Amino acid sequence: xxxxxxxxxxxxxxxxxxxxxxxxxxxxxxxxxxxxxxxxxxxxxxxxxxxxxxxxxxxxxxxxxxxxxxxxxxxxxxxxxxxxxxxxxxxxxxxxxxxxxxxxxxxxxxxxxxxxxxxxxxxxxxxxxxxxxxxxxxxxxxxxxxxxxxxxxxxxxxxxxxxx
Numbered sequence: 001x002x003x004x005x006x007x008x009x010x011x012x013x014x015x016x017x018x019x020x021x022x023x024x025x026x027x028x029x030x031x032x033x034x035x036x037x038x039x040x041x042x043x044x045x046x047x048x049x050x051x052x053x054x055x056x057x058x059x060x061x062x063x064x065x066x067x068x069x070x071x072x073x074x075x076x077x078x079x080x081x082x083x084x085x086x087x088x089x090x091x092x093x094x095x096x097x098x099x100x101x102x103x104x105x106x107x108x109x110x111x112x113x114x115x116x117x118x119x120x121x122x123x124x125x126x127x128x129x130x131x132x133x134x135x136x137x138x139x140x141x142x143x144x145x146x147x148x149x150x151x152x153x154x155x156x157x158x159x160x161x162x163x164x
Contacts, residue, residue, distance in 0.1 A: 019046035
């Protein structure tokens with residue numbers, strides 16, 4: 001039995017989870033305008049990846065659910081907005097942002113590994129459709145990782161050196 005369906009399912013779940021986490025974190029840090037807007041943009045990549053994975057998985061005998069709609073903010077959105085307003089620019093908000101960036105980076109790194117495994121398996125089995133999918137999507141996942149890593153590098157010195 002091929003392990004490709006296992007990797008497709010893990011990757012699909014990982015992209016859906018990263019999208020949800022990016023959207024929730026963007027809402028939680030709404031007052032960090034640059035972070036907020038970029039997080040929404042890169043969440044869209046994960047949304048598109050999940051859609052493409054679900055379509056590709058059909059040809060390999062998998063019925064994966066379509067991605068959750070990122071148009072609906074969810075029940076907790078008002079709570080996240082109020083939390084963002086209350087925290088504002090307090091030092092705790094910066095530490096929370098670092099924690100969130102770390103979690104997002106690790107999630108993107110997990111997806112990156114899954115993309116790499118899918119590409120390797122696709123090459124080994126001659127699954128050109130999956131190789132094309134990985135080749136198209138993996139670079140955006142790597143950009144998500146570079147983005148979170150850059151923010152961690154730029155925010156952590158000041159925030160951690162001045163933390164109470």
